Amino acid sequence: MKVNVIQKFGRFDDYWHPRIAAELNETHVKLVKVKGEFVWHRHQGEDELFWVVRGRLKILLRDGEVSLEPGEFAVIPKGVEHCPIADEESWVVLIEPKTTLNTGNVIDHRTLRQLEWV
Amino acid sequence: MKVNVIQKFGRFDDYWHPRIAAELNETHVKLVKVKGEFVWHRHQGEDELFWVVRGRLKILLRDGEVSLEPGEFAVIPKGVEHCPIADEESWVVLIEPKTTLNTGNVIDHRTLRQLEWV
Numbered sequence: 652m653k654v655n656v657i658q659k660f661g662r663f664d665d666y667w668h669p670r671i672a673a674e675l676n677e678t679h680v681k682l683v684k685v686k687g688e689f690v691w692h693r694h695q696g697e698d699e700l701f702w703v704v705r706g707r708l709k710i711l712l713r714d715g716e717v718s719l720e721p722g723e724f725a726v727i728p729k730g731v732e733h734c735p736i737a738d739e740e741s742w743v744v745l746i747e748p749k750t751t752l753n754t755g756n757v758i759d760h761r762t763l764r765q766l767e768w769v
Numbered sequence: 770m771k772v773n774v775i776q777k778f779g780r781f782d783d784y785w786h787p788r789i790a791a792e793l794n795e796t797h798v799k800l801v802k803v804k805g806e807f808v809w810h811r812h813q814g815e816d817e818l819f820w821v822v823r824g825r826l827k828i829l830l831r832d833g834e835v836s837l838e839p840g841e842f843a844v845i846p847k848g849v850e851h852c853p854i855a856d857e858e859s860w861v862v863l864i865e866p867k868t869t870l871n872t873g874n875v876i877d878h879r880t881l882r883q884l885e886w887v
Contacts, residue, residue: 653835653843675816675844676866678796698793704840717771722822725771726793746864748794 656704659769660684660742667761669745669753670769681745682769691734692755699727699747706741710734774822777887778802778860785879787863787871788887799863800887809852810873817845817865824859828852 659672659682666686673680685708701708702724710717710725711734717725724744727733735743754762777790777800784804791798803826819826820842828835828843829852835843842862845851853861872880 653837653841655841657840673818673842673844675818675864676796676847678794678864680818680842680864700791700793700798719771722775723771723773724791724798726791729794746793746796746798 656682656744660704662769666740667753668763669766671766672744672769674749677748677750679745679747679749679751679766681747681766683743683745684740685735685737685743686740687737689735690754690757690759690761691732692757693732694727694729694747694751694755696729697748697751698729699745699751701725701727701735702744702746704742704744706737706739708741708743709736709738711736774800774862778822780887784858785871786881787884789884790862790887792867795866795868797863797865797867797869797884799865799884801861801863802858803853803855803861804858805855807853808872808875808877808879809850810875811850812845812847812865812869812873814847815866815869816847817863817869819843819845819853820862820864822860822862824855824857826859826861827854827856829854 669681669683703719787799787801821837
């Protein structure tokens, strides 16, 4: 019933491949390791929260950027194009509706249609 | 747009009085400082996530308990009676639907019908 976030991150190694750590109501809490640049995309119907627990995450926006360190989070509202980038391996907690597709409106080789639990 | 969780916790001092730190979709992320024993209650329609960032939180259940340290979280499913307790001051992040009342099905002097942002 209890989840230790750092221990869960220790269970996988691949980047840009979120795992589900909790489900509550219509929301998932996901863990993702990131490094390098993801893809520009937006989520038509879902606000998305990024919470950094290790490393540093930059989220590029069309009109600026947000840079997050451990203990910081930001919400990217639905419809807002964004592109996450991390210079070094970083560990990020995502909070978002269960319907959220990782690449949003973009379908490419990184699109994950089904997520496992960690 | 960016939220530093620890900084936000520095902005208030009272116990068992959650503040809203983020809103996404139908969900709130709230920050609450706790100390002592709260009240036994349940949320009829809402699962509730407790994430400890400082101190230690014990959540009593009718058939057991969960003890959380920093970096650990637990989901209390809708309908499950629980009573949070903290021996020392502890800082907890709550993730739950916007409709969630802090005392659930119990109305007492700690019931908060409106929450401020922090």
